[in-house]
Amino acid sequence: MPDRALSTSLDDSFERYLQDKGKGRGGDGGNYRRNAARELKRFAEWAAGDRVDDDWAGIVPDDVDREPTFDDLDERVFREYARHLGGDRGLKQNTVQTYYRYISAWCGWCVNEGYLEAHFAQRASAMAPLPEDDGRKPGDQQAWTSEQRHALTRHVDERARDAVEAYTTLPEDTDSLDKQRARYAALKAARDRALVFVLAYTAVRVGELLRDPNDPRRRGVRWEDLSLDDGSMDVYRKKQQWDAASLPDPVISPLGSYRQLMDPPTERWPVFPTFDQRTLAELVREELAERGERPEAITECRDEYARDLLLALDEGIRPQSITTDGARSILQRLSETAEIDIDHPKHDYLAPHGGRRGMGEVLVRAFGYTVAARYLDNSEEMVRERYSHIEAGELGDVATEALEEVDTLGRTSRME
Structure with missing residues (x-):
């Protein structure tokens, strides 16, 4: 020893x-x-x-x-x-x-x-007593189907459009607090739409997109990390370095309209801030106190706003990004309200990793493993392993075609 x-x-x-x-x-x-x-x-x-x-x-x-x-x-x-x-x-x-x-x-x-x-x-x-590994990662097998992806994105798009229209068409004499409530509802719906579209089409890992409380380097993407004109987004990858991820066309419009509605006070504002009222209330009170405001003045200031998020926007008080667990809660809520049919042994909602895996399915089938690996920020070997069922299915089609050809030749030979 x-x-x-x-x-x-x-x-x-x-x-x-x-x-x-x-x-x-x-x-x-x-x-x-x-x-x-x-x-x-x-x-x-x-x-x-x-x-x-x-x-x-x-x-x-x-x-x-x-x-x-x-x-x-x-x-x-x-x-x-x-x-x-x-x-x-x-x-x-x-x-x-x-x-x-x-x-x-x-x-x-x-x-x-x-x-x-x-x-x-x-x-x-x-x-020796360990069971053999079946080669699957726990809970990492869900993949959004095309039908599920379209159903969820259509649902959040309709919700956001309705909420934004309700806010932007308010009569001029609407009470100030009622206007704020309508703006808050529009912001929340627009944020949820942007989040769903990013998860559905970029194949970015949710841990690269949002805040991880257990890793201070993963603070969630900020507006300064996005370039809508170039269609790119800087994220802190799983390989422990910053890298550019693609923003395909379906994502640009939801992000652009959401940014215009939010009008973030700085580029360092999180793209997907928390809307949790308790968290924001504590943040606003602490920040205003640090600025020298007395408790009575802070209370009066907060009373003028329907939600602390709107006060934070006006005062330039930067909240934290939502967490990866927060994203799962949002997707659970949206999957339920969208009434999406989900058949999976572990998840009764469309989980974040399912968006990435579903996009991987699309890319492999359309462009092959090499292109998919680049988009997914994975090795081609790993992508082939994860999506081996696609190749197996294609080989099965080839085998079926070969058998049909042999059977056809056999019948022709017998007839002669």
Whole structure:
């Protein structure tokens, strides 16, 4: 056992590992860090005997009263944990594999850092109880069909048109607060339309488009990142760098009319700001207080507006972008109001990744894997793997055509 491991608890190594794997300043952000932290916590509780039935006492010898240490870890421990994950817990095969990979990655890091003498988790005997991976990613199989895409975009387009028309045709003597309410409804409908069109036609990952609370670098696209004239949008890609994504023609008009209606005070304004009233109320109060306004004046100012979003626009108080979870909530609401027929084992609504995957289907069928890979910002190998069913179907058509030709030749030969 390495000397360093003798004075380090498992929990201490967890924090150092997560900092190394995290994103942003101090390694505090990132989805991987969050997911890995969850699984490491489960592993620690299992090792201590705190998560399972009374017949499991953990990995520490029965006659010893202490927390698990690195000295207790060997390939038999990881074999037992693999068996625990694959037990009767209702987990899918690929989910078990994913959970084990988090623990295995930590184990490999421990070897490099001098906590363990060998990568026990990767030994064949340790991994033997794991079920075979079926090759599918959990929850990543939905793809919007052409009918679903058209139904959803038509629905949000009609809602936005109606809301904008209701606002722009108000009589001149309409009460100020009523005008603000109509403008707010138009802005919200226009934002939802623009979001749906971007997700439906650009194939941009939702994590590249909106704010991720676990990754400070993903703050959501701003108007300064968009060039409607050029049909492009700068996004922070999955490969950890900024890159230009295409804005096809169907997206330009919804974004342009939405921008005109919003009239953002600065180019740094988020394209898809949060409309959450509680969040905006807190933001407005804090910002106005920092500007020297007294609480009574802040209250009077807010009373003049139907919604804090409109006050933020007038005062140049920049809100945050909606989050990726916020986008899912919006799509759940819109899928329900549009009454779209959805048959999927995991999602009862049109999930954001389904727009990207559906666009991938269109591109592969129309232009092939190479062009689709460029548009999707993926390797051609990965695109071929993800959309292998298309090639299989095409090969099936070729086989069918070949069989029909052979049968035709056979009948002709017999007739002669």
